[in-house]
Amino acid sequence: xxxxxxxxxxxxxxxxxxxxxxxxxxxxxxxxxxxxxxxxxxxxxxxxxxxxxxxxxxxxxxxxxxxxxxxxxxxxxxxxxxxxxxxxxxxxxxxxxxxxxxxxxxxxxxxxxxxxxxxxxxxxxxxxxxxxxxxxxxxxxxxxxxxxxxxxxxxxxxxxxxxxxxxxxxxxxxxxxxxxxxxxxxxxxxxxxxxxxxxxxxxxxxxxxxxxxxxxxxxxxxxxxxxxxxxxxxxxxxxxxxxxxxxxxxxxxxxxxxxxxxxxxx
Amino acid sequence: xxxxxxxxxxxxxxxxxxxxxxxxxxxxxxxxxxxxxxxxxxxxxxxxxxxxxxxxxxxxxxxxxxxxxxxxxxxxxxxxxxxxxxxxxxxx
Numbered sequence: 001x002x003x004x005x006x007x008x009x010x011x012x013x014x015x016x017x018x019x020x021x022x023x024x025x026x027x028x029x030x031x032x033x034x035x036x037x038x039x040x041x042x043x044x045x046x047x048x049x050x051x052x053x054x055x056x057x058x059x060x061x062x063x064x065x066x067x068x069x070x071x072x073x074x075x076x077x078x079x080x081x082x083x084x085x086x087x088x089x090x091x092x093x094x095x096x097x098x099x100x101x102x103x104x105x106x107x108x109x110x111x112x113x114x115x116x117x118x119x120x121x122x123x124x125x126x127x128x129x130x131x132x133x134x135x136x137x138x139x140x141x142x143x144x145x146x147x148x149x150x151x152x153x154x155x156x157x158x159x160x161x162x163x164x165x166x167x168x169x170x171x172x173x174x175x176x177x178x179x180x181x182x183x184x185x186x187x188x189x190x191x192x193x194x195x196x197x198x199x200x201x202x203x204x205x206x207x208x209x210x211x212x213x214x215x216x217x218x219x220x221x222x223x224x225x226x227x228x229x230x231x232x233x234x235x236x237x238x239x240x241x242x243x244x245x246x247x248x249x250x251x252x253x254x255x256x257x258x259x260x261x262x263x264x265x266x
Numbered sequence: 267x268x269x270x271x272x273x274x275x276x277x278x279x280x281x282x283x284x285x286x287x288x289x290x291x292x293x294x295x296x297x298x299x300x301x302x303x304x305x306x307x308x309x310x311x312x313x314x315x316x317x318x319x320x321x322x323x324x325x326x327x328x329x330x331x332x333x334x335x336x337x338x339x340x341x342x343x344x345x346x347x348x349x350x351x352x353x354x355x356x357x358x
Contacts, residue, residue, distance in 0.1 A: 096325070096326070097328055100325060100328070104325075133328070139330070140328055140330050140331045142279070142280075142331060143282060143283065144282075145280065145282050146282070147282050147283065147286060185280075187279065187330075187331060188330075189330070214280070
């Protein structure tokens, strides 16, 4: 018998989605004016696992471009959202291996079905690790070659600009986005790597000399075969406001919002 | 039945943790140590040990980056060796 805290389907006694402490939980009136796309045009869902820590930043980043709400890991229901963001953090404590336990949560079952039917999924950092463990993206993330936790701004280069996640960028654009991880060394067997190269599925690379973690072929972001699922180690949600020194991360959210809004309208 | 699963990084995959250990040992005077790899050990009490490899494939190991080895029947008493027989006779 699992302790209650490990019961995947159990809800906490009180989800802090309302009340004065959760100012971010409900869209504010001025959110709508800032948004590029109206709530009717596109809605993001941001997953919250036990141990997630970037879901609020991701939620607020999404709200700059569309409507957004939190999805609970214990619900196998995506509440009709148009795109899913799996945020950074330490889902289920990263026990056993990063992302290994989270992939079995009810929400991941629903996300798998959503992705296989063409729905758009963006995995950031731990979200990338979870998507790899779930088999929705190829490869795996290993401990950084330097074995240290890294927290710094890095330059990444846009390799593929025509994707749902990068259509607001041009190929070769440099984006300044922070990384913060211990387990960020992307690895895939040579054969898989050749497939990724051949099918234009390497979306972002660390700029020459800026590879912080020893990722193979400087890979910072890869997509699945359908191009509708992407994972990346850098944190675009931490680079959407000028107060953080860079707004480059916003271009990825803008790309996704634009792509999905066009798809919803079609 | 008690089973043990040994999990270690696949051959050819860089193991910086193993390298760090390898560099630390000579500092303590342990020369001549090579190819250190750090893995992990999982102990399980299972009703059906035949299912352990499947558990490894699906959860305990990531077959893309890790190899695993199942050692089942850990708790089974081994036949007494000469040394054990000595202990039984009350020798130190």
